[in-house]
Amino acid sequence: MDRGVLMASLGPRPAGGMQSAMAGGESYTDAEVMLRVKAGDQSAFDFLVQKYRRPLVSFMYRMARNTAAAEDLAQEVFLRVYRSRQTYEASAKFTTWLYRIATNLAVNHARDTRKERPEVMVSLDEPDEETGTTMDVADHTITAEEGLVRRERLAAIRGKVEALPERQKLAVIMHKYQQMEYKQIAEVLKLSESATKSLLFRAYETLREQLKEFV
Amino acid sequence: MRCDKIREMMPDLASGLMGASPEIGGHLAACGACAGKLEEFRRTMELLEEWQAPEPSPYFDVRLQARLREEIAKPQAGWLAWFRRPVLAAALTVLMAVGVGLFFTRSGGIYKSGDDEIAVVESQAQSAEPGTAVSDLQALEKNHDLYSDFDLLDDLEVQHDVVANP
Ligand SMILES: [Zn+2]
Numbered sequence: 001m002d003r004g005v006l007m008a009s010l011g012p013r014p015a016g017g018m019q020s021a022m023a024g025g026e027s028y029t030d031a032e033v034m035l036r037v038k039a040g041d042q043s044a045f046d047f048l049v050q051k052y053r054r055p056l057v058s059f060m061y062r063m064a065r066n067t068a069a070a071e072d073l074a075q076e077v078f079l080r081v082y083r084s085r086q087t088y089e090a091s092a093k094f095t096t097w098l099y100r101i102a103t104n105l106a107v108n109h110a111r112d113t114r115k116e117r118p119e120v121m122v123s124l125d126e127p128d129e130e131t132g133t134t135m136d137v138a139d140h141t142i143t144a145e146e147g148l149v150r151r152e153r154l155a156a157i158r159g160k161v162e163a164l165p166e167r168q169k170l171a172v173i174m175h176k177y178q179q180m181e182y183k184q185i186a187e188v189l190k191l192s193e194s195a196t197k198s199l200l201f202r203a204y205e206t207l208r209e210q211l212k213e214f215v
Numbered sequence: 216m217r218c219d220k221i222r223e224m225m226p227d228l229a230s231g232l233m234g235a236s237p238e239i240g241g242h243l244a245a246c247g248a249c250a251g252k253l254e255e256f257r258r259t260m261e262l263l264e265e266w267q268a269p270e271p272s273p274y275f276d277v278r279l280q281a282r283l284r285e286e287i288a289k290p291q292a293g294w295l296a297w298f299r300r301p302v303l304a305a306a307l308t309v310l311m312a313v314g315v316g317l318f319f320t321r322s323g324g325i326y327k328s329g330d331d332e333i334a335v336v337e338s339q340a341q342s343a344e345p346g347t348a349v350s351d352l353q354a355l356e357k358n359h360d361l362y363s364d365f366d367l368l369d370d371l372e373v374q375h376d377v378v379a380n381p
Contacts, residue, residue: 053275058268067269074271075279079286150265157266175226176263182227200226208259215258 030094038085045085049078055178056102062173063106064113065162073109077102099180099188103170110166153214160210167191168203175200216242221249229256 028036030051036044056077061070080101088097142150161172167189174180174188186196216238227233235243243250 049276049279053271053279057271057275061268062266067272070268071272071275071278075275075282078279079282082283082286153262154265157263161263161266172263175232176230176260177266177268179232181232194223197223197226201222204226204229204256204259207263208255211259211262212255215255215262 031090034081034085034088034094035090037082038088045082048081052098053078056098059099059102059173059178060106062161062177063170064109065158069109069113073102073105076105080105093184093187095180096184096187099174099178099184103188107166107170156211156214160207164203164206168199168206171196171200172203172207218242218246218249221246222252225253225256229253229260 030048033044033047037048053074056074057070060073060077061067064070064073077098081098161169164172170189171185174185175182180188182193182196182200185200186193189196189199191199221228221239221242224233224239228235228239243253
């Protein structure tokens, strides 16, 4: 159950001691692995880090808008998981717990930095070393003009997702980019499933309306 | 099936997280409004796909391991952690020394002037009698160095582990 769809985005990564201890691989749920962390098994923790580092960095990247902060926040999630190992209860689904920690951190970070940077502009002139350029470089067939159009489109996507009300933004990022199910998003956001459905519908409806010139 | 039910499922239908059941398919075939909206949702979802996130940098694991080592090296997250901060410990020592110094100088009747006071305070701070609050603080400050060495040992052990188990 805990493995969920998140596994789909994770390549097969060797995870040292835990891997060999698991003998055959997929026999433990994340909750069970976390209980081994609780019991003092360091390799179980490494296993969880390897499994969730990529999804968490990408989640934080979309919430925090920059790579350095995203990595810092993702690390902070793991540190909090480690710190809370003694109080972890397997009653909660591991990924729900993980994303609740991540969500709290991301929201607090956004609040803290909003004061420093009242308005974050997505500039078209300044190259986006994180996504824009790598995309352009990867595709040698596109012209400079196409590159500019693409960058403008990307800036619009980022801008519109970021401009959504906080809960809608979180729901879209979890649904669209983390491929999480309604039920789980509902659990992380502490909403009912039907409230989550209508939250997501409203969010996508806004994005559809505001991005229609690009589709 | 009603339109609002279909629309509720649209984010999952459009992203492919949910397949269309015969019932949903039947509604979509008959209802142009829902079919049109679903198609627009699909294109919006596709557009959102362009916003890719970077992979974790090569430093991610190294940095996390370092932060984790710091975490593990903490003796306990209680009041003792305060004394592991050199600046705080030093500041506390001076504060206590000033307090003790003032007490001694005032009660002993040797209080003369502001300048002398500081001199007395300094001498008190440097040679505190054993068993006093000041000496305790000085001992703790020495312990701080000891704890730093423990950190170093932990670092070495972990590094050894890393080499042994790449
Ligand atoms: Zn309809």
